[in-house]
Amino acid sequence: MPDRDLSTTGYLTLGLLAAHDWSAYQLAEQLGRGVAELWPSADRGRYAVLNRLAELAYVDTRLEHTGKRARTIYTITSSGREALAAWLRTPPRPPSVEFEGMVRVLLADQGSLDDLRGTLQQTRESALANRDMFARYAAYISATGGTFPERRHLFALANTFMIGHYDHILRWTEWAEQQIADWPDTVTPATANEAQVRDMLTPGREVWEHDHPGDA
Amino acid sequence: MPDRDLSTTGYLTLGLLAAHDWSAYQLAEQLGRGVAELWPSADRGRYAVLNRLAELAYVDTRLEHTGKRARTIYTITSSGREALAAWLRTPPRPPSVEFEGMVRVLLADQGSLDDLRGTLQQTRESALANRDMFARYAAYISATGGTFPERRHLFALANTFMIGHYDHILRWTEWAEQQIADWPDTVTPATANEAQVRDMLTPGREVWEHDHPGDA
């Protein structure tokens, strides 16, 4: 009963292999496209984890050739399937965010208003791009079934989360841009705009939670 | 004009020092409480970054004593302030999430319905706890000004995001729990419940986006 001897990237890889065989390159590609927004990993690590999987005998390998160029194909073993199922029985780690832009917001009094505006603008733009990407992805899955037709119901759950997540960031940036619109600088609103600050901190009044795009 | 010679944790530390002096222990503590939800870092790394800051002459150090026990107090230098301001002028990295629970959702067909239910339940509970924590924090800042009264306007922006973020996770889990409520197992809904899957994937119908708690 192995349990914590493998990284989450390892179990994710095992999960892809549970559907069918993949080459190392394909696996690295899959973990980069789409899934990386949920579980980030460096390209280098995606290859490294395969050696670990082989070491634990969770996968079998075989070589295929295209002319002189070799590639390794991975197959999940029965003990690999068991390990994956065992892992799914363990409790999940809570989700975490890494939001460098928000660090910049917290320290914005050490920079200019334009710095702060720029941070919000870029955050908004990337959130918009990502939201649209997942929206297109939803349409693609709905139309074709996607790369894993047998998992479309699960992809639908995850995809809905991702759209909502980026939508939330988007609406927050729009709200924040409105909040700072009348700031004379990055420092004085702490004391000058007491009413506004209190208003921001008062729960139950998250205006930006409502009337977002996506509704007709 | 230094730019990328320091990690984000380094600039964050510099940002705390921009307000006033801190001991290494206090800095490590601050980066653990509250800010860790925005910019995660290992306890060990928070100490390591201080040596790097001293190396770059962005901080000065002095020793204080309580009996035989020493502690190092850090002060930001003028070149430290310049480096921080210069960093604030650079573009931010887009936010990223690490959501192990969602990996489990994607691979849920390799486990039981109870596994999936457990993942959603634990995600929901931790999101609820975190949302309430930030809600209490908002009340605390509103009442006392918090640890950085001069930054309360910036904390208000960040805090509002965090509450909305955990609220979004919470509402998504509740929605997802409803979606899987009538699933007979983790595999068949892909083909058996085509209408439901299509419904989940259809944009503009995120029911869970609306009528959330926090409203009267």
Add this chain to the structure above:
DNA sequence: GATTGTTACTGCAATTTGCAGTATAGAGTC
């Protein structure tokens, strides 16, 4: 005076990242 908790860190192995590098295959193009 014994135990428990908080302050105040350091050492080290293992993992992970980031970047660069190598080399073949195939498709288009002049």
Add this chain to the structure above:
DNA sequence: GACTCTATACTGCAAATTGCAGTAACAATC
């Protein structure tokens, strides 16, 4: 038929980061 461009298919290595354990003094209670 030589040339460029992109995709395939990875490996090596330094640097950064994590996770965990360990040390030790002070502070308060039992």
